[in-house]
Amino acid sequence: MLKVRDDDAAAFEQLVRRYQDRLITVLEHLxxxxxxxxxLSQDVFLRVYRARKRYQAGAKFSTWLFTIANNVASNALRSRSRRREVTLQPHDSGPLGPRPLDVMLAASSGQMPARQLDKAEMRDIVQMAVAALGERQRMAVLLSKFEGMCYAEIAEAMxxxxxxxxxxxxxxxxxxxxxxxxxxxxxxxxxK
Amino acid sequence: MPDELLNTDAAIEQQIVAYLDGELDAESGRRIEQRLAGDRQLRKRLQQLDRTWEVLDMLDTSSVSEDFTQTTMEMVAVAASDEVPKGRRRLPGRRTVHWAIIAGGLLAAGLAGFLTVTMFLGDQNGRVEKETDSELAQLSNELSEATERIGQIERAVQDKKPRAGNAKAKLTTRQDVDVLLRWIEQYAGRHAGEFLKLLPESRREQLAQMPEQMRRMVIARMVWRDWHSKNPGKPLPISDEDLAELRRRLSDKTRERLEANSPKEQRRMISNWIRQIFRRRMRPEPPPRRPGGPPWRRP
Known part of the structure; x- marks a missing residue:
């Protein structure tokens, strides 16, 4: 990042390549x-580039990156809620009837505890559980789980x-x- | 957190989670272990919290294509190219144009007056004639420069006006954006030679240090901007071959929209799309959301 701060374009490309997957993973779940x-990831990288001169040596880059990501994602979620584009909660049903996951869950209920959990099904449930968290809880979980950040780093990023x-x-x-x-x-x- | 404060579910859960996360100091860790050793229910809660945390490993992780990286670098390249000539790039407002026109008019009037006086009074001697010629040449140069400057300002303002016709037709797919960016880069590559000669040495060095992809993008942007400042309102001169190639590579929907128009209109639409792509990536940075924050964000 210090090279990027000194206008080394190749270093910035390296930085993008190193962090793009991690950033998109967190933002996608968010x-x-x-x-x-x-x-949003591209927006984050653009902001990193524009703010590069303000980066201070010694600061952990990933924490700085996810601070920006947190602000960008918060803005996006806020403007989305302003436009009333709400995400359906698991228990909501649309005009076309219950959502597939609801059907799947209903079908699975009552089965024996020892049943083999289908991996894809389990993944859907986990995704749903994470999506049901509040925005800030979700961000904290993602930073802890995917980025392995300690509380102090999450606190700084958020x-x-x-x-x-x-x-x-x-x-x-x-x-x-x-x-x-x-x-x-x-x-x-x-x-529910 | 002392034991006496571990008397609510929430406080106990917090300590268990912090314990699982390795965030407790030695003393607090020892205390929670003592509690766990004597409380079967608490151990069960810890196991459940641990187990549900582990299943989060099933969440998908993303990976992006090379295209994504390239597009990101292009966006940054555009931002980089905007940084250097920022002061010069700003288009003048109408008030500036008016002042420039008035100044030009005054200069022209001064020159006309000077010529009239010179013609009517005639030459007094050779020395005066020489001086007059010199002053006339200087004034003439200044008038010419002022006129040129007015022309530039007027063109710039004209270029700033919204275009009629298909200006509102927007691209919707990333494929189309990528195809058009690739084309404008190739187009710029063919015309960059002459253009680059006009750049100052420092700017050329800066370009030379950029990665290939970024350099292509910056040059494309410069050539595009140069064309529009010299040919306000005109579509890019896209050859018939290029037009056919673009139609072939664009998405079906965009191709259909293009082919419903004459070739001239197609060129105009493509020019507008490229303009939209560049302009969308030129949005100014919004002001910071809140003061303070981490050290690197403080002034």
């Missing part, structure tokens, strides 16, 4: 849409205190447990 995640992150992650993990544990143990549909 906004729930691959195309939007790609657009502009919170470490204590607030501790509380945020604790609530997030309890929420995840409430959704996932009944399914893992008994194949039961998550509570």
């Amino acid at each position: 906004v729930g849409n691959r195309d939007q995640a790609e657009d 502009e919170l205190s470490p204590q607030a992150v501790k509380s945020l992650l604790s609530r997030a993990r309890v929420n995840l447990r409430e959704v996932l544990e009944p399914y893992m143990q008994h194949g039961r549909k998550p509570k």
Whole structure:
């Protein structure tokens, strides 16, 4: 990053290549849409480039990157909610009837606990559980899980205190447990 | 967190999660282990929290194509190219044009007056004649420069006006954007030789240090901008071969939209699309959302 700060374009390309997959992974789970995640990632890299002169030696680049990503994603989610483009909750049904996941979950309920969990199905449930978290809980979880950040780093990236992150992650993990544990143990549909 | 504060579910959950995350100091860790050792329910909760955290490993991780990297670098290249000539690139407002026209008019009036006086009074001697010639040449040069400057400003302002016709037709697919960017890069590559000669040495060196992809993009942008400043309102001179090639490579929907028009209109549409692509990537940086923040964001 220090080379990028000194206008080394090749170094910036290296930086993009190194972080693009990680950034898109987090953003995709955060906004729930691959195309939007790609657009936001490009926006993040553009902002990194424009702000390169403000980067201070010693600061951890990934924390800085995800601070920007957090702001960009928050803005995007806020403007999306302003446009009333709400994401359907798992229990919502549209005009075409129940969503496939609901049908799948309903069909799976009542099965024996020892049943073999289908991997794809399980992945869908996990995705749904993460998507059901609040925006800030989701970001904290993603930074912890995918980026392996400690509380202090997450706090810096999300502009919170470490204590607030501790509380945020604790609530997030309890929420995840409430959704996932009944399914893992008994194949039961998550509570509404 | 002392034991006496571990009396609510939320407080205990926080400590368990922090314990699992390795975020407790030695003393707090020892205390929570003591609690766990004597509380079967607590151990069960810990196992559940741990298990549900582990299944998050099933979440998909993304990987992007080379195209994504290239597009990102192109966007950054455009940002980089905008940084250097920012001061010069800003288009003048109408008020500037008016002042420039007034200044030009005054200069022209001054020259006309000077010529009239010179013609009526005639030459007094050779010395005066020489001086007059010199002053006339200088004034003439200044008038010519002022006129040229007015022309530039007027063209720039004209270029700033929205275009009629298909200006509102927007591209929707990444494929189309990529095809058009590749084409404008090739087009610029064919015309870059003369253009680059006009650049200052420092700018040429800067370009030479850029990665190939970024350099192509910056040059494309410069050539495109140069064409539009010299030919306001005209579509890019796309050859018949290039037009056919573009039609072949663009998405079906875009091709259909193009082919419903005359070749001249097709060139205009393509020019407008390229303009849209470049302009969309030129949006100004919004102001910072809030003051303060981490050290690198503070002034």
